[in-house]
Amino acid sequence: MSQLTDEQLAKKVQDGTVDAFGEIVERYEKPLARYIRRVTNQEQEEVEDLVQETLISGYENIQGFDSRQKFSSWIFRVAHNKCIDFFRKNKLKTTTTDEKEELIESSEKLIEDLEIEKEDKKMVWEAIEKLEVKYREVVTLYYFEDKSYEEISDVLRTTTSNIGVMMNRAKGKLRKLIITN
């Protein structure tokens, strides 16, 4: 089962193989938790609940998945919708310093693109936290989940050129926030 691609696994789930979904859960639990945590700024427990809700919703709606699509974009789209639902019901919270340390790991590429000093790492997350959700999502998917513009456009259901515009705006806002900090 582990040699199969995500799309082949999804096809197996669609055909009724429940165990194939177990493999999907194994593959996506961590990436989804990282994404949801960065976007919502919630505690571990809340994030775990949201990951579970995402995966359950993924299973319920898997017949709507078209195997010509990329499965990772599709499941991240489900997670995006769960985050939006969450924001409708709750307000954002601010992360503690320890959480920041964890969240800014692997932010080298972002720091390079923002042309700021490496010592400003902590300030980067503080700035990301202050970004509007749509910009935070684009930054998270591109810099922390290594998604291409094409994949992000599938997650957020917009054009790739719009993703480019959003990314430029997000970086501009981040630079501004870091400078004012």
Next chain:
Amino acid sequence: MRNKTEEIILEKIRSGEVKMKPKWRFEVEKKSVAAVWLLCVAVAAVSAMSVVMFWQIYNPIDVLGFGEVGQQLLLEDFPYYWLAGAIILLVVGVWTFSRIGDNYKKSTMSILLTTAVITIVLTILFRFVAG
């Protein structure tokens, strides 16, 4: 070795607490959106056709030649509701079209142009059918 989340989810699936939605439901949803778009475009074309027919019947240049009376006649009889209806339906059509399949990848301009061109073609077609 299964982890906690995997176990919980698989248990919910096996016990029937979590069920997969049937494929036909997604097919119906997709086709419904396409049908709404087609309906919007078709009704917009009928509305636009009535404006075209008004133009052809009244021939505004001739009517305006009658001065104030002609102007008043034109303003009173102009099919405002049909025109407003056509515009509203076009907007709804554009919005619906962007929600069909992966049309979200297309620019607003290309979606607008596609919907407008199809509406114009249908308007011409309906005009011919109406005689």
